[in-house]
Amino acid sequence: MIDPVTNDDIEAYENNLELELYREYRDVVNLFSYVVETERRFYLANFVDVKVHNTSGGDVFFEVSMSDAWVWDVYRSTRFVKSVRVVTFKDVNVEELSKPEIEVPS
Secondary structure, eight states, X not given: OOOOOOHHHHHHHHXXXXXXHHHHHHHHGGGOSEEEEOSSOEEEEEEEEEEEEEOTXXXXXXXXXXXXXXXXXXXXXXXXXXXXEEEESSOOEEEEOOOOSSOOOO
């Protein structure tokens, strides 16, 4: 007989996935030049282009193109992607990451 899955089991599983994702982020963040935050996702990328579009109805939307990217998504099996195109009506936040000039080996 299989034991039923409890809410605590599910929460522990999701917490473990988030911790693994954070560790992966920590390991790869220095490989990228930009952090991009959209309404649904968080990305690291080495190239980012944001285009602002106006609709005939007066609305504004953003088209974000990224290449050489990593996606913060706990449920993706592959987080490294060659290129990403996101269209959103919400604001997009792009930050350039500072790179240390000299990295001291541990």
